[in-house]
Amino acid sequence: MRDIAFGQYYPTKSIIHSMDPRVKLILLVAFLVLTFCTLNYAALALVVACVASIVLLSKVPVKMYFKSLKMIVVIVLITSALNLFYGTGEPLWEWGFIKITLSGINNAVFVAARIISLILISSALTFTTSPTDLTDALERLMKPLTVFHVKVHEIAMMMTIALRFVPLLLEETDKIMAAQKARGADMESGNLVQRIKALVPVLIPLFVSAFRRAYELAVAMECRCYQGGQGRTRMKILTLHKSDYICTFIVILIIVGVVLCNVLLPHTLR
């Protein structure tokens, strides 16, 4: 349970850590779009190289990234396998109804590389940005939406609290599971339906305790004069530094590079 690496903050000092979370968020979105706009190997290589350098620059142990990749290994395998067999054109190898074509291989490589870069780059964001910074950035970026009566502050506050309570509830789940096992609950055997049913005695106490916690937290927040977003100030002021401009500039260069690769070189994917 404790092994979930995706979405966890890893505090250390690096260029990526010190970047403005708003910039990181915007650049992440740009990058995600970019990975799906690669149409030939040159463009793909450029994006992959960038992702790799970001991973290295973040100074987060590579082991952490592998952990977050571990969760999606199955998805990567299935999607690339499907793409491998659904290629069109001249078959390179045939066995019964299975045939592998060059375009199938290309598709598989692209899909795998895209999904892996997607996960790596989003993990890089969450590893290098504290959850509060992230929600703070979201709150500030979504600020214009208040015009449409979107409760931006409330959404951000909810996210902060949710993130705060994730490790707590995980710990509690472990405890309740241990307690139920001590009472003779069987959670490891039986078919899928039986196993899901065995989770009910874990989920109910978890829900009850979550509600109790929520009530207590509300009391504590009120004790600390919380009155919603109005008239609230923030301790951390987000300011753009030189590094933010440089990084944005580099990303723009990469975007231009990918576009050039796509335009000038023949497309691998159709």
Next chain:
Amino acid sequence: MDFITAQNLVFRYIDEEEQQENNVIAKNVLDDVSFTVKKGEFVALLGHNGCGKSTVAKHLNAMLLPSGGKLFIDSIDTQEENEDFTIRRKVGLVLQNPDNQLVASIVEEDVAFGPENLGIEPEKIRLRVDEALKAVDMYEYRNQPPHKLSGGQKQRVAIAGIIAMEPDCIVLDEPTAMLDPKGREEVMNTIRKLNKEKGITIVLITHYMDEAVDADRVIVMDNGKILTQGTPREVFSQVELLKRHRLDVPQVTELCYKLRACGVEFDELALHSDECISKLVEVLS
């Protein structure tokens, strides 16, 4: 006027109209409770579970309003409208479970939560947060997530979160109940230090008699009423009264009490272990 003045405080969860409508008679959770706390004083509020001590705590920062009687905080009536946040700035409340009162996932951001709500300028919040974290000796942990800290450390962060709002008084509702002995010691030292060095008025609610010994004054509650109040020495010398209400006295006091019952001559009952030792030495030599 004293900083906190409670005059004949009564509280019940159902008001009189509802009682008549539904034909039920609700028990008074607080029944004619009167006490005062001076500025800078360290008061311990003792009692069993369900004796109304947490209810008193919630009255002190206007989370609950009295059903009868009056409660003044720094000369402000808690029942006055739109004064609840003024009162909460003056009186901070620390709750029992440290996990459920931390809001943010980084220590310093959690401490900043209170001042942020008060709308203080960012640079000043920074100063207050650093100062508050230093006051509870948690400054080195400012960038840690709370779930990596021990119970005592979390509770100290919670206290720092209240200090950062610069209240005149801190009410602690059984802050050590969920902690191990080491964590309890840490928290108690912090509380004593805040009272001595910063002159913050402390109302400590507890059921550990040993924690009450260091207070300037002890108020003992039972069944929604005040049983007795006075200095720790005055209160704990009434061993029979406390025993009758199934309350304990500190271990050393009990030892002296029992020895006295066996015929050993003591001028007064000891509160601290050193005191007890010297008395025993005196008697034995």
